[in-house]
Amino acid sequence: MAERNYPNLETVRVGIIGYGGAFNMGKRHGESMQLTGRMKVVAVCDLDPARAAVGKQDFPDATIYTDLAQMLASEDLDLCTVILPHNLHAPVCIQCSEAGKHVVVEKPMCLSDAEAQAMIAAAQSNRAMLSVFHNRRWDGDFLALRSILVDQKLIGDVYHVEMFGGGYSKPGTWWRSYKAVSGGQFFDWGAHYLDWLLQLLPQRITGVTGFFHKLVWHEATNEDNVEAAIRFEDGAVAHIQMSTIAMVGKERWRILGTKGAILSGDKAFRVKADHHGYQSTFEVPHQSSNWDAYYANVADHLTAGADLIVKPEQARRVIAVMDTAEQSSAAGVTLPLPGE
Numbered sequence: 001m002a003e004r005n006y007p008n009l010e011t012v013r014v015g016i017i018g019y020g021g022a023f024n025m026g027k028r029h030g031e032s033m034q035l036t037g038r039m040k041v042v043a044v045c046d047l048d049p050a051r052a053a054v055g056k057q058d059f060p061d062a063t064i065y066t067d068l069a070q071m072l073a074s075e076d077l078d079l080c081t082v083i084l085p086h087n088l089h090a091p092v093c094i095q096c097s098e099a100g101k102h103v104v105v106e107k108p109m110c111l112s113d114a115e116a117q118a119m120i121a122a123a124q125s126n127r128a129m130l131s132v133f134h135n136r137r138w139d140g141d142f143l144a145l146r147s148i149l150v151d152q153k154l155i156g157d158v159y160h161v162e163m164f165g166g167g168y169s170k171p172g173t174w175w176r177s178y179k180a181v182s183g184g185q186f187f188d189w190g191a192h193y194l195d196w197l198l199q200l201l202p203q204r205i206t207g208v209t210g211f212f213h214k215l216v217w218h219e220a221t222n223e224d225n226v227e228a229a230i231r232f233e234d235g236a237v238a239h240i241q242m243s244t245i246a247m248v249g250k251e252r253w254r255i256l257g258t259k260g261a262i263l264s265g266d267k268a269f270r271v272k273a274d275h276h277g278y279q280s281t282f283e284v285p286h287q288s289s290n291w292d293a294y295y296a297n298v299a300d301h302l303t304a305g306a307d308l309i310v311k312p313e314q315a316r317r318v319i320a321v322m323d324t325a326e327q328s329s330a331a332g333v334t335l336p337l338p339g340e
Contacts, residue, residue: 004305006127009078012102012302015043015071016062017092018083019055022174025083025106027058029133032292033081036299045071068092072099079129079302082106085175086183090115093130097122102129104298108191109315111183113323113338116316123312129301131308132315135294136192137199140286144269145253148262148284149200154273155257159236161197162254165189166225166243170217177220184212185223186322190242194318197230197238204233205317205337210325216245228325231334 014033019026026044033039044055045065052064065071072080072095079102082092090110096103103123109132110116123130136142148154171177176188211227225243232238253264260273268283300306320337328335 004129004301004308006102006129008305009302012039012299013042013076013078014039015045015065015074015077015080015101016041016055016083017045017068017071017080017096019044019046019051020048020083021051021054026055029081029083029104029295030059032295033299035292036296038299038303039079039295043071043074043077068095072096072101078102079104079298081133085181086111086187087181090119093119094122097126097128097130100126100128102302104131104133106133107195107315108132108183108187108322109312109319111187111319111323113316113320116312116319120312120316129298129308130312131298131310132312133294134192134195134310134315135291137195137310138290138293140289141252141264141269142196143287143289144284145196145262145264146200147287148269148271149255149257154271155255155260155262156274157234157236157258158201158255159258160256161201161236161238162250163193163197163238163240164243164246164250164252165193166241166246167249168247169244171220171222171244173219177222179221179223182222183322184326185226185242185244186228186325188242190226190240190322191318193240193242194321195315197240198314198317198321201232201236201238203236204340205230205321206233206340207231207334208321208324208328208337209334210327210329212326212329213245226325228321230321 016026030041041059041062044062046052056064080096082105089105093103093105175181209229212223213225215224224245227241230238251264255262263270268285272281297309301308324335
């Protein structure tokens with residue numbers, strides 16, 4: 001994003017938009033914010049009065065709204081956290097930015113690269129923060145993996161990455177199974193996987209090849225199996241697969257480097273690396289997860305000017321890869337990543 005151009009706040013007054021019952025995410029976000037001691041939930045907005053009332057029970061000091069425009073008109077509101085179905089992320093976030101509010105939006109950021117660029121432009125032109133809730137950067141396994149690969153470089157330079165998520169199971173009959181609302185199979189856990197990957201391999205992407213299949217679960221409109229092969233400027237290649245028709249799966253991570261390799265496990269990574277000319281095999285345990293660190297950083301950013309860790313441009317690259325992979329699959333060719 002452009003250089004930060006908004007003043008520090010003493011306390012960040014937050015409105016939660018969307019208080020649906022799924023996973024009770026509104027409460028989780030609100031509690032994590034208030035743990036910082038510098039953020040306070042002052043408003044909850046949901047079209048369903050019953051769900052809005054639940055928000056009032058969880059946060060008694062919050063003002064309850066069933067009309068978003070009315071909430072955004074409040075001058076006692078600094079930041080909006082958007083927890084809505086994926087297809088509503090872009091229009092609602094842009095509406096919040098245009099009202100002069102800072103924005104946190106649940107992942108995925110949106111459903112297309114064009115939407116992501118419009119969201120970033122709206123935030124910049126209104127001197128507002130925009131960030132995406134990629135809290136999984138603080139997962140214990142990812143923290144350990146980043147230490148292995150980036151901090152310690154235990155396996156040298158990475159040249160090949162495989163990532164897998166899924167199994168063989170019928171999708172549930174709710175909005176996350178319907179492509180027009182969810183964005184498709186990639187736009188759930190795939191957003192986390194790609195965010196992890198692009199934190200570990202931040203170099204320029206030179207090509208994306210997608211493979212999308214719809215073969216079994218015709219009750220839902222999401223794809224059954226999606227894959228993306230990504231080539232980076234230094235020649236490294238990554239392959240990501242998300243599937244609901246994989247009768248046999250594999251490890252979440254398989255990574256090859258010039259001096260070793262990594263396989264993921266339930267509680268530790270299995271590492272094989274060169275040690276003074278000998279091949280050594282050992283385990284690196286997962287670290288402790290700390291999802292509350294996401295809002296701690298947002299609070300630091302808005303009250304003290306600290307660097308924002310999850311930047312909107314990073315989240316936009318995640319969307320661009322998914323968007324380009326689908327276009328590539330339809331065209332049957334490898335495509336460049338927009339903006340690279």
